[in-house]
Amino acid sequence: MKLEEKIAKKKAVIGVIGLGYIGLSLVDAFGKGGYRLVGYDYNEMKINSLKKKKPYFNFFDHNLIFSLLDDKMLEVSADSSVLKNVDIIIISVSTSLDQNRNPNLTNLHAAFETINKYLKKDQLIILQSSTYPGTTEEEILPIIKKSPFKIGKDIFLAHVPEVADIGNPDFSFMHVPRIVSGITPKCAELAGQLYRQMGCEIFICSSTRVAESAKLLQNSFRLVNIALINEMKVMFDKMGVDVWEVIEAASCKPFGFTPFYPGPGIGGDCIPVTPLYLIWKAKMTEGPTSLLEQAVHVNEATPLYVMNKIIQGLNERKKSLREAKLLILGVGYKKDVNEIHESPAIKILLLLKNMFADVQYHDPYVEQLKLDSKYNLKSIELNYNKLDEYDAVIILTGHSSYDWKKVVQYSNLVIDTRNVTSNIKHPKKKVIKG
Amino acid sequence: MKLEEKIAKKKAVIGVIGLGYIGLSLVDAFGKGGYRLVGYDYNEMKINSLKKKKPYFNFFDHNLIFSLLDDKMLEVSADSSVLKNVDIIIISVSTSLDQNRNPNLTNLHAAFETINKYLKKDQLIILQSSTYPGTTEEEILPIIKKSPFKIGKDIFLAHVPEVADIGNPDFSFMHVPRIVSGITPKCAELAGQLYRQMGCEIFICSSTRVAESAKLLQNSFRLVNIALINEMKVMFDKMGVDVWEVIEAASCKPFGFTPFYPGPGIGGDCIPVTPLYLIWKAKMTEGPTSLLEQAVHVNEATPLYVMNKIIQGLNERKKSLREAKLLILGVGYKKDVNEIHESPAIKILLLLKNMFADVQYHDPYVEQLKLDSKYNLKSIELNYNKLDEYDAVIILTGHSSYDWKKVVQYSNLVIDTRNVTSNIKHPKKKVIKG
Numbered sequence: 001m002k003l004e005e006k007i008a009k010k011k012a013v014i015g016v017i018g019l020g021y022i023g024l025s026l027v028d029a030f031g032k033g034g035y036r037l038v039g040y041d042y043n044e045m046k047i048n049s050l051k052k053k054k055p056y057f058n059f060f061d062h063n064l065i066f067s068l069l070d071d072k073m074l075e076v077s078a079d080s081s082v083l084k085n086v087d088i089i090i091i092s093v094s095t096s097l098d099q100n101r102n103p104n105l106t107n108l109h110a111a112f113e114t115i116n117k118y119l120k121k122d123q124l125i126i127l128q129s130s131t132y133p134g135t136t137e138e139e140i141l142p143i144i145k146k147s148p149f150k151i152g153k154d155i156f157l158a159h160v161p162e163v164a165d166i167g168n169p170d171f172s173f174m175h176v177p178r179i180v181s182g183i184t185p186k187c188a189e190l191a192g193q194l195y196r197q198m199g200c201e202i203f204i205c206s207s208t209r210v211a212e213s214a215k216l217l218q219n220s221f222r223l224v225n226i227a228l229i230n231e232m233k234v235m236f237d238k239m240g241v242d243v244w245e246v247i248e249a250a251s252c253k254p255f256g257f258t259p260f261y262p263g264p265g266i267g268g269d270c271i272p273v274t275p276l277y278l279i280w281k282a283k284m285t286e287g288p289t290s291l292l293e294q295a296v297h298v299n300e301a302t303p304l305y306v307m308n309k310i311i312q313g314l315n316e317r318k319k320s321l322r323e324a325k326l327l328i329l330g331v332g333y334k335k336d337v338n339e340i341h342e343s344p345a346i347k348i349l350l351l352l353k354n355m356f357a358d359v360q361y362h363d364p365y366v367e368q369l370k371l372d373s374k375y376n377l378k379s380i381e382l383n384y385n386k387l388d389e390y391d392a393v394i395i396l397t398g399h400s401s402y403d404w405k406k407v408v409q410y411s412n413l414v415i416d417t418r419n420v421t422s423n424i425k426h427p428k429k430k431v432i433k434g
Numbered sequence: 435m436k437l438e439e440k441i442a443k444k445k446a447v448i449g450v451i452g453l454g455y456i457g458l459s460l461v462d463a464f465g466k467g468g469y470r471l472v473g474y475d476y477n478e479m480k481i482n483s484l485k486k487k488k489p490y491f492n493f494f495d496h497n498l499i500f501s502l503l504d505d506k507m508l509e510v511s512a513d514s515s516v517l518k519n520v521d522i523i524i525i526s527v528s529t530s531l532d533q534n535r536n537p538n539l540t541n542l543h544a545a546f547e548t549i550n551k552y553l554k555k556d557q558l559i560i561l562q563s564s565t566y567p568g569t570t571e572e573e574i575l576p577i578i579k580k581s582p583f584k585i586g587k588d589i590f591l592a593h594v595p596e597v598a599d600i601g602n603p604d605f606s607f608m609h610v611p612r613i614v615s616g617i618t619p620k621c622a623e624l625a626g627q628l629y630r631q632m633g634c635e636i637f638i639c640s641s642t643r644v645a646e647s648a649k650l651l652q653n654s655f656r657l658v659n660i661a662l663i664n665e666m667k668v669m670f671d672k673m674g675v676d677v678w679e680v681i682e683a684a685s686c687k688p689f690g691f692t693p694f695y696p697g698p699g700i701g702g703d704c705i706p707v708t709p710l711y712l713i714w715k716a717k718m719t720e721g722p723t724s725l726l727e728q729a730v731h732v733n734e735a736t737p738l739y740v741m742n743k744i745i746q747g748l749n750e751r752k753k754s755l756r757e758a759k760l761l762i763l764g765v766g767y768k769k770d771v772n773e774i775h776e777s778p779a780i781k782i783l784l785l786l787k788n789m790f791a792d793v794q795y796h797d798p799y800v801e802q803l804k805l806d807s808k809y810n811l812k813s814i815e816l817n818y819n820k821l822d823e824y825d826a827v828i829i830l831t832g833h834s835s836y837d838w839k840k841v842v843q844y845s846n847l848v849i850d851t852r853n854v855t856s857n858i859k860h861p862k863k864k865v866i867k868g
Contacts, residue, residue: 133673165689177686203686206679213675214683217666218691221684224662225655227725232651235712235721239567241647245640249648250655252611252637255599257652258692278669287669291661294728 003122003156006087007193010034015086015118017111018093019046019076020269021057021339022128022162024065026090029173031068033198039076040083042110047078058338058365059167083118088194091115092128092162094269095277096341103132103277112140119147124156124190127208130215130274132281135159136208141183152184158191159208161215166268167337177201181211216278220292223275225260227295230302233262242433244419264396264417264434265302265344267333272299272342303347306417309434310352310392313413316429319391322356327380327390329407330397331363338365345396346371364401387411394434395420437556437590440521441627444468449520449552451545452527453480453510454703455491455773456562456596458499460524463607465502467632473510474517476544481512492772492799493601517552522628525549526562526596528703529711530775535730537566537711546574553581558590558624561642564649564708566715569593570642575617586618592625593642595649600702601771611635615645650712654726657709659694661729664736667696676867678853698830698851698868699736699778701767706733706776737781740828740851743868744786747826747847750863756790761814761824763841764831765797769852772799779830780805798835821845828868829854 006012014030016023019041027037055062068074075082093107115125127136136159149155163176178195180202182188192202205211233243251259266272279289314324331345332338350371352359362382369377387393387410398418408414408424417434440446448464450457453475461471489496502508509516527541549559561570570593583589597610612629614636616622626636639645667677685693700706713723748758765779766772784805786793796816803811821827821844832852842848842858851868
């Protein structure tokens with residue numbers, strides 16, 4: 001049976017490399033679609049969690065994954081040999097940065113070495129991870145070219161950038177159009193067929209390089225706009241203007257304006273990471289990167305602004321940081337999620353620890369938080385009427401489960417970086433916007 | 435009769451200072467609404483044009499203005515004494531930059547001196563011009579405080595930032611919500627009443643400073659996003675990727691992305707100008723401006739990129755700029771409008787002239803173009819089948835009236851900065867995206 005027919009008849013076996021949020025979403029969607037799947041992740045803790053039916057994301061329903069495992073429609077393993085003989089391999093490993101904030105390509109390279117072992121005739125390889133323009137052509141294609149299979153004829157290579165709005169149920173797998181690209185038109189066509197079969201609209205690009213660039217443009221757009229509003233927050237604060245009110249007023253314009261909101265910094269797997277892949281690649285081709293780099297710097301400096309607001313608030317009360325007892329509320333990088341990758345909370349906690357502040361945190365979804373080799377914190381139990389034991393309570397993530405009225409009522413001082421307390425009446429100088 | 439009643443019964447006489455596009459839109463809208471108006475502009479040429487029924491904007495229907503003049507419901511003059519005894523004064527003078535790209539406050543200051551002469555009891559002063567945060571409080575309020583009238587009681591001061599999408603009929607005066615603010619709540623209330631009476635939705639801010647800031651945030655958002663895509667254009671070009679295809683692909687994402695498009699630079703009265711008012715003010719209060727300034731630099735450098743593309747194209751044909759005969763198509767800053775304020779075409783024409791190129795231009799809406807004290811050009815007559823007389827044809831504005839197929843057919847070389855020729859087949863290297 002040819003691959004097209006296998007896809008159409010749902011006889012194709014799909015292997016997924018990388019069982020993070022995107023990997024699980026793929027398994028969930030193709031599992032619902034009736035395909036048999038195998039999942040490989042080098043991280044044994046993830047594999048064991050899945051086998052023991054322990055969810056690891058609070059914002060993703062793992063139940064279908066667990067039933068697929070029960071029904072033997074899904075096999076997961078930390079041993080890549082499960083990928084032997086699969087018809088389709090989707091690479092959805094996460095991309096990250098090294099200590100110099102350059103791309104850490106370890107996960108991608110490991111995935112490419114893995115596929116190299118399991119290449120077979122009539123197979124479709126799809127790169128789903130976000131990465132720099134050129135990855136598919138420059139890194140995966142040469143591997144395939146060394147194999148006995150002819151690209152676009154015996155074997156097919158495509159790039160379909162991932163799209164996700166974590167924690168937003170409005171945009172489930174099927175409801176997000178997919179950018180589809182391939183090394184040859186046939187490669188793109190097969191990948192397009194697979195996603196179309198799942199109900200996705202698809203947009204076919206002329207090259208994998210364009211698809212890789214499109215994903216980075218989307219992320220760079222968000223990075224730069226968040227940086228702009230983080231810069232404006234400080235700028236307007238110095239003029240005695242509340243940026244949140246300015247955004248609300250500006251948002252009444254029915255064209256040409258999209259509101260973005262300031263925060264303590266940026267976090268997550270995508271926005272703080274992938275634009276740095278673009279900058280890294282652009283430097284190799286001597287392209288300009290000044291604006292994008294400036295945006296990175298602005299966001300990276302934002303935790304320091306929050307620090308200053310904490311220091312100002314304590315100073316008003318004649319307290320130094322090293323005399324202060326502080327509580328951070330929320331460490332997830334985003335409201336209502338337990339994801340802490342690149343979370344600004346980690347940076348702010350480290351800044352405070354390094355100034356010898358006595359700081360604790362609470363997050364309903366994050367039990368433990370490893371700041372670095374030295375500090376490993378545990379979430380405290382939250383007792384609203386004991387908040388007055390802290391000199392200041394610092395809101396870093398606006399989780400819906402918090403009772404902000406009580407937070408303001410019982411705290412001595414609140415630093416609110418998310419504007420969640422704006423409608424709560426309070427004595428003067430009790431709440432500082434951070 | 436109290437001012438509120440005069441507004442409600444349309445007995446209030448409205449004076450407008452500055453008869454640019456915004457001033458004329460105000461006259462048009464309040465004229466339609468049945469108010470009697472006077473218009474003052476120091477520029478006698480504008481006044482004479484209006485009196486002689488000669489339109490000066492190709493994108494604005496002047497007919498109602500002309501009938502209002504006929505019906506004596508509108509009087510226009512270059513003598514400010516027409517403003518004597520008006521109930522409402524709206525300042526809608528244009529704001530611009532001086533030679534150092536700092537705010538040129540001449541027009542605003544002249545308007546403030548003018549109102550100072552015609553202050554009267556029970557009068558509403560509305561600043562509509564875009565300007566730096568603090569203008570209303572720091573510049574107009576002190577003038578009023580020196581008068582015998584008490585602010586918020588005898589006289590009222592408001593700021594209602596202008597909103598316009600020039601040449602877009604979807605957003606006429608009544609269809610754009612207005613940000614309304616006043617020195618006192620009563621000041622905002624009266625201004626709000628006036629605009630609500632015209633059918634506008636209104637959004638009341640807590641201070642004129644917030645309203646001024648909101649307008650600048652809207653413009654800064656556009657400035658930065660255009661800069662981002664102009665930077666990306668060059669970055670992707672160096673990687674061999676077409677930015678236009680990348681934008682099209684990225685735009686299939688249904689959330690978190692808004693497409694902006696590259697061009698030869700930015701122009702118009704707002705986007706290149708007002709963010710520099712914000713930067714200027716932010717520096718006084720030691721606020722950060724690095725990202726916004728970088729965006730300004732990127733846009734300012736964009737004409738040079740277009741120059742490079744012209745040079746590359748000519749170089750391929752072994753021609754230097756000083757040997758070349760060039761034609762620019764379109765000099766308006768925006769499609770289908772005759773507005774040339776800050777237009778990148780002026781900068782590119784000057785760059786070419788300074789390299790001794792033999793350059794001409796055509797624009798259906800702009801008969802003459804003064805580049806500087808030395809160069810004053812006239813639009814040529816366009817004859818498509820004589821385009822081969824030029825070594826290169828450079829598209830700077832994508833006016834709808836052009837026949838792009840013919841442009842490509844008859845030209846030796848096309849530099850297309852607006853992607854208007856993307857669907858036209860052509861021999862290799864005949865069209866360069868600029």
